[in-house]
Amino acid sequence: MGSVQRAMRLLEAVARHQHGAPAKQLARETGLALPTAYHLLRTLVHEGYLRRDRGLFFLGEAAERLGRRGAQQKRRTTVSDVLARWRDSIGAPVYYATYREGEIQVLCVSDGPGRPAGREWADFRETGHAHALGQCLLAQLDDAARRDHLDRHPVRPLTPYTVPNGHELLRRLDRVGRTGPVIEHQEYALGTVCAAVPLTMGDTVGALALSLPHRQADRLLAAARQLRREIGRLIEQITPSISI
Structure with missing residues (x-):
């Protein structure tokens, strides 16, 4: 020792x-x-x-690797803490995802007693057309990137409410635009409704989402607006440190 x-x-x-x-x-x-x-x-x-x-x-390289891992762990802990605070204030599980190297990556999910996260019964990476997180991320891409994603992960029905085909999905994404919220009712899983809002910082294509039981669908739009306000406050807080 x-x-x-x-x-x-x-x-x-x-x-x-x-x-x-x-x-x-x-x-x-x-x-x-x-x-x-x-x-x-x-x-x-x-x-x-x-x-x-x-x-x-x-x-040396070994020490530098430890430093990078420590910084990465600190960032993950910070993200988890922020999402947990939003989960409690909004009263719904919160999800954070990014689009990297042509794939949807769910990086953090914050749920808890009474606020269970939706079960990933179909791979989120392959079913971006069906859930709010994926649609929000795809809406931020250009047309070529969207079509490339759908060529690799074609639209397929998951529930009776899933968008029927790639053409209809692309039309929907155009209507949503890069900054609009996405509302999804039972397209990924029966009994669950979701909303997602974009989180754009620099070159990062990101999104935050929340889910609710279908019986609470009347809360979804207000919850999405609250999540967007929380994101706005967070960006206002960290912008000065970024500029420094």
Whole structure:
């Protein structure tokens, strides 16, 4: 345990020096005897956590991977917290998805007791024509990208209410436009209604959605409007930090 603690102190010390630091300086900053520092530095280099160049030590690829994973985990935790807050204020499960590399990717779902998420009984990636999230994402694409998606994932009926064919879906997407909300009644699953609103930040094509039991369909439009307001407030909060 002592060796691990000393190695971590060395890693932290190296991270503070963007342009690298020699072993003697790192030993002095961490309060380690020079032979101990040399031994741990060599081990960290061997394991890929540090690299040595012209007598200076820098963070290695292994340490950088840990940093990227930590940042990614932090972003996921932040998204989960935001969605949970919206779930509780709106009173419905909330979904977040993006369109990346030609596919629909559901990244986060926030549900809870009394607010169960809809069951993914048919792959969301292949049935974007039938659910609000998918339709909202496809509406933000250009015509060529939409047609390419439908060539790979053709329209097929999931319920009696599913859009009947690709031509009708494309007409619907044109009516919705890139910024409009999408309302879907039992097209993906019987007994469930959904609404989705676009979330566009930079080049990211994203959408947020909520679902309700069909018996609460009269709440759907108001809930979608509330979700859109919440998104607007969030963007207002983070825009200053983005510009910095």
